[in-house]
Amino acid sequence: MAFTVESPGLNALPADDRSRVLAFQRKAGRLQRAMIGAGEALDEALKRLGFIKKAIRESPGTDPALGAEASRLEGQLRQFDRELNWDPTLGRRSEPQAPTLMQRVDLQLGSTAAITVGNHKNYELAASAFKVLLEKMRQAIDVELRKLEAELEAAGAPWTPGREVPRWSEGQ
Numbered sequence: 001m002a003f004t005v006e007s008p009g010l011n012a013l014p015a016d017d018r019s020r021v022l023a024f025q026r027k028a029g030r031l032q033r034a035m036i037g038a039g040e041a042l043d044e045a046l047k048r049l050g051f052i053k054k055a056i057r058e059s060p061g062t063d064p065a066l067g068a069e070a071s072r073l074e075g076q077l078r079q080f081d082r083e084l085n086w087d088p089t090l091g092r093r094s095e096p097q098a099p100t101l102m103q104r105v106d107l108q109l110g111s112t113a114a115i116t117v118g119n120h121k122n123y124e125l126a127a128s129a130f131k132v133l134l135e136k137m138r139q140a141i142d143v144e145l146r147k148l149e150a151e152l153e154a155a156g157a158p159w160t161p162g163r164e165v166p167r168w169s170e171g172q
Contacts, residue, residue, distance in 0.1 A: 021115055033104070042081050047161070048085065049077070051160040055158045056157060069148055083100065083101060083133055101133070107119075
């Protein structure tokens with residue numbers, strides 16, 4: 001049995017418009033790929049912080065400031081996640097939310113219609129806000145979280161995922 005697949009909306013566009021739509025969707029797809037990766041990095045960092053908080057609780061001599069820093073960092077990463085993806089608390093209550101960065105990009109990928117000024121504006125808003133957010137994420141994850149993990153190691157707290165392989169030698 002043979003069949004033909006057609007795109008009903010795309011056939012109405014002239015060839016050069018189809019090329020522009022495809023080029024724009026590729027550009028939006030690259031931004032979406034980076035956003036998905038950033039979201040996964042946030043998820044991983046939040047999991048690491050969960051283990052860190054547990055290690056701090058289970059280490060009686062650990063400085064309480066480390067726990068406060070872990071909580072502060074966790075709050076910051078959760079805020080980044082809400083900006084990128086959505087606020088699950090508001091979502092569960094069906095409260096209206098402004099479009100997230102990911103939603104602005106997702107809107108650009110599903111249409112086969114001609115690209116509008118609104119499409120370009122949504123992309124530009126998402127791209128510029130994501131650039132700023134990504135730098136904040138790098139600072140929080142690559143610098144602040146790593147520093148916290150190094151402080152845990154120095155304090156003798158139990159090993160947590162994401163940290164370096166423990167160092168040990170007989171007679172320590």
